[in-house]
Amino acid sequence: METKNIFSESGIIITLLLIAIPVIVASILVIIKAKNVLKNFLKKKELEKFNEYLKNLSPEEVKKIEQRKKELEFSLSNNELAGDMTPIDAKGLIDNVSEASSLRFIEQKKKSQARPYIEPDLTKLILWYLGCATFWLLFGTTVGEYVGIKFVAPDVDHYSWLSFGRLRPVHTNAVFWGWASLAMLGLAYYVIPRVSNVPIASIKTGYRTLILVNASVILGSLFLMAGINNGGGEYREYIWPVMALFGIGVIISLRNFYKTIAKRTTKEIYVSNWYIISAMMFLLVIAVIAYWPSWQNGLGETIIQGYYMHQGVGMWFMLFNLGLMYYFLPQQLNKPIYSYSLGILAFWVQILFYTLIGTHHFIFSAIPWWLQTVAIVGSAGMIIPVVAGTTNFLMTFKGSWHKLSGSYTLPFYLIGIIFYFTGSLQGTAEAFKFTNLIWHFTDFTVAHSHLTMYGIICFMLWGFIYTVVPRLTGKEPPQITVGAHFWLALIGLLFYTFPLMYGSTLRGLMWMEGAKSFIESVELMAPYWLWRAIGGSLMWLSHILFAYNFYVMVKKKVEIEIPSSPKDILNAKVELDNQEVTN
Ligand code: HEM
Ligand code: HEM
Numbered sequence: 001m002e003t004k005n006i007f008s009e010s011g012i013i014i015t016l017l018l019i020a021i022p023v024i025v026a027s028i029l030v031i032i033k034a035k036n037v038l039k040n041f042l043k044k045k046e047l048e049k050f051n052e053y054l055k056n057l058s059p060e061e062v063k064k065i066e067q068r069k070k071e072l073e074f075s076l077s078n079n080e081l082a083g084d085m086t087p088i089d090a091k092g093l094i095d096n097v098s099e100a101s102s103l104r105f106i107e108q109k110k111k112s113q114a115r116p117y118i119e120p121d122l123t124k125l126i127l128w129y130l131g132c133a134t135f136w137l138l139f140g141t142t143v144g145e146y147v148g149i150k151f152v153a154p155d156v157d158h159y160s161w162l163s164f165g166r167l168r169p170v171h172t173n174a175v176f177w178g179w180a181s182l183a184m185l186g187l188a189y190y191v192i193p194r195v196s197n198v199p200i201a202s203i204k205t206g207y208r209t210l211i212l213v214n215a216s217v218i219l220g221s222l223f224l225m226a227g228i229n230n231g232g233g234e235y236r237e238y239i240w241p242v243m244a245l246f247g248i249g250v251i252i253s254l255r256n257f258y259k260t261i262a263k264r265t266t267k268e269i270y271v272s273n274w275y276i277i278s279a280m281m282f283l284l285v286i287a288v289i290a291y292w293p294s295w296q297n298g299l300g301e302t303i304i305q306g307y308y309m310h311q312g313v314g315m316w317f318m319l320f321n322l323g324l325m326y327y328f329l330p331q332q333l334n335k336p337i338y339s340y341s342l343g344i345l346a347f348w349v350q351i352l353f354y355t356l357i358g359t360h361h362f363i364f365s366a367i368p369w370w371l372q373t374v375a376i377v378g379s380a381g382m383i384i385p386v387v388a389g390t391t392n393f394l395m396t397f398k399g400s401w402h403k404l405s406g407s408y409t410l411p412f413y414l415i416g417i418i419f420y421f422t423g424s425l426q427g428t429a430e431a432f433k434f435t436n437l438i439w440h441f442t443d444f445t446v447a448h449s450h451l452t453m454y455g456i457i458c459f460m461l462w463g464f465i466y467t468v469v470p471r472l473t474g475k476e477p478p479q480i481t482v483g484a485h486f487w488l489a490l491i492g493l494l495f496y497t498f499p500l501m502y503g504s505t506l507r508g509l510m511w512m513e514g515a516k517s518f519i520e521s522v523e524l525m526a527p528y529w530l531w532r533a534i535g536g537s538l539m540w541l542s543h544i545l546f547a548y549n550f551y552v553m554v555k556k557k558v559e560i561e562i563p564s565s566p567k568d569i570l571n572a573k574v575e576l577d578n579q580e581v582t583n
Contacts, residue, residue, distance in 0.1 A: 276320055424456075
């Protein structure tokens with residue numbers, strides 16, 4: 001195979017262009033930050049010079065300056081027309097004149113507004129979902145971090161329970177079913193009743209699903225570590241009774257959501273509910289297909305595996321998150337979604353193409369050529385819903401870009417949208433025959449998995465959680481730690497994925513040349529795996545900060561507040577006086 005002219009291959013060109021987009025966005029952000037740092041540095045230097053000049057001022061010069069100061073400070077008394085009466089503001093028209101009560105090292109972000117009324121029981125349920133999801137994020141990525149370290153230090157332990165082969169699926173399944181799925185379901189319990197304009201049909205059912213999903217991830221992880229697994233392909237390593245718990249959990253909540261939507265007082269079913277309900281229906285279909293006893297062997301099993309893997313990510317995680325985005329983005333920007341019909345178009349085209357692309361996981365395998373071709377065509381067809389969705393979101397942003405700098409939630413949304421575009425289209429490029437030949441057996445797919453599952457799904461979910469929780473609890477997370485969470489996660493993700501993509505391309509080309517031994521390609525990857533461990537560590541740190549922010553948003557402890565407005569001061573005085581009387 002000719003390997004020299006890889007830059008003329010369309011898959012490679014698309015990938016390079018896609019890599020350029022986040023790099024350009026990140027570079028612009030870095031340039032802005034660097035410009036500010038440089039400006040500060042130059043100002044500091046100027047100040048030092050100025051201080052030097054101050055030190056050497058002669059008494060005459062000081063006098064001259066004092067004289068000039070007096071001249072400049074001359075002003076009219078402002079009483080010329082009004083007289084000497086003290087001004088009063090009997091109607092309270094002048095308020096909040098001095099609002100800068102603290103030093104501002106960083107830009108003050110806009111605070112969220114508490115919802116007028118959300119049933120306290122529902123609030124509690126949603127917080128339980130999000131709390132458990134946060135736990136599984138920490139657990140799952142701690143395992144991921146350890147698995148990543150094993151690439152750099154393979155002999156770090158010799159316990160069968162902690163072996164790479166057992167821990168890898170513990171990581172993937174915990175972040176899939178524990179973190180992302182619970183967070184999505186918890187957020188759906190917020191969105192569905194809001195857009196249907198009725199209370200949720202049953203809160204108890206919500207708790208039942210929560211228990212079933214948690215039980216499935218706990219048991220699944222323990223079984224995997226003990227070496228008891230389904231033996232099948234990726235993401236369906238949990239044995240069927242364990243996965244059944246998850247499935248039943250989804251079924252009963254799906255019924256709960258159906259009942260809620262059926263009672264809606266709005267005429268239309270809002271587009272979010274289309275996406276969320278279909279995602280739950282698809283999950284059940286693919287889970288049954290993936291575990292169907294007669295499809296567990298031979299080539300059929302491989303076809304089912306491809307189908308299951310990409311329906312899992314595309315029709316469960318992606319469809320669900322798009323539904324949430326159609327609710328949260330307009331709400332955060334305080335304007336309607338750019339085009340409702342574009343949302344519906346993207347919905348149907350996604351269903352048309354996404355369900356056909358599973359076999360792109362096995363290009364050049366023994367699966368019939370026509371099926372592989374269908375998968376490649378479907379992967380290219382995915383450009384339509386991805387471009388439609390991205391356009392819809394960006395056009396909704398249009399005219400509101402200024403809100404980005406004043407919000408701590410919107411940057412998460414934007415990064416999610418950028419990766420939705422670049423990560424998905426990277427998948428299209430990866431499905432082409434030539435590129436798949438280079439990358440299929442390398443870590444390129446691992447980079448794609450994280451650019452999508454992390455770059456799209458996690459960033460969107462974090463944005464939604466930072467939006468919803470302060471509205472439910474009335475407590476804001478500290479701005480500094482939200483910023484640190486954002487930047488560590490983003491920089492960590494870039495460190496994780498870009499070196500892997502580069503190293504994998506070199507490795508794939510090395511295999512295709514066929515001149516070197518396999519072990520030489522392993523040695524080639526060593527520095528790139530180190531980068532992955534470094535990036536992974538930054539991502540992991542960011543999750544600790546996220547967990548801390550979540551804790552701050554939900555903690556019961558009441559903040560000590562010193563009354564500052566006249567109303568609060570008088571209320572406090574009345575309370576104090578009353579206390580003294582009763583004592
Ligand atoms: C601290 C953050 C994370 C680290 C250090 C990490 C690390 C890893 C490692 C080392 C692997 C094994 C790759 C291999 O076999 O070569 C892996 C696989 C995977 N991880 Fe993560 N991960 C992290 C976060 C996440 C999150 C949050 C998600 C999803 C929400 C995720 C989804 C996946 C998937 C889907 C795979 C399978 C990749 C494939 O087979 O292509 N990871 N991760
Ligand atoms: C236009 C949409 C997309 C296309 C065409 C696409 C294409 C692909 C291809 C061709 C592969 C297999 C590479 C190989 O094994 O050689 C792959 C793997 C993968 N993709 Fe995508 N992708 C898309 C969007 C997404 C999204 C949105 C997600 C997640 C939210 C995602 C998650 C994954 C994961 C986790 C894998 C690894 C599966 C494994 O373990 O083998 N993809 N994708």
